[in-house]
Amino acid sequence: MAKSIDLIVTELADREAIRELPARYCDCVWRTDVEGIVDLFTEDGSFSITARDAETTTTGRANLHKMYKEALASVTPRPYIHNHVVDLKGGNHATGRCYVELRDASNDMKWIGTGYYHDDYAKVGERWKFQSRKFKAVRFDPREQK
Secondary structure, eight states: OOOOHHHHHHHHHHHHHHHHHHHHHHHHHHHTOHHHHHHTEEEEEEEEEEETTEEEEEESHHHHHHHHHHHHHHOOEEEEEEEEEEEEEETTEEEEEEEEEEEEGGGTTEEEEEEEEEEEEEEETTEEEEEEEEEEEEEEOGGGOO
């Protein structure tokens, strides 16, 4: 059965809104806009980092705010995202992946590492947000930078 024009337009609008989330996330990181980053997450949203066989997870907006504020006060990462893939799951849920390269603005934009995000998205009202964002570092070498 063919999709209706209304369904196609809704899916296109949803995909575009979801694809904008990682771009807004990176923009907020560049500008050290902690409130902006946290606003991209649902109330119970979570962010996880897996690097060197260790994983840390932060859940809830208050905890995310504290974590991002501390993290961005100590480093000046400049993320560049690539190859965003979105899978609409229906029922105002979707998943996606995008790949990231990290550079250090405080050290002549030297390469810090690379990896990917695996995201779960939820539509809250009319806005798509991160339900969970999981960063998997494929290579992460901040110690080599200075």
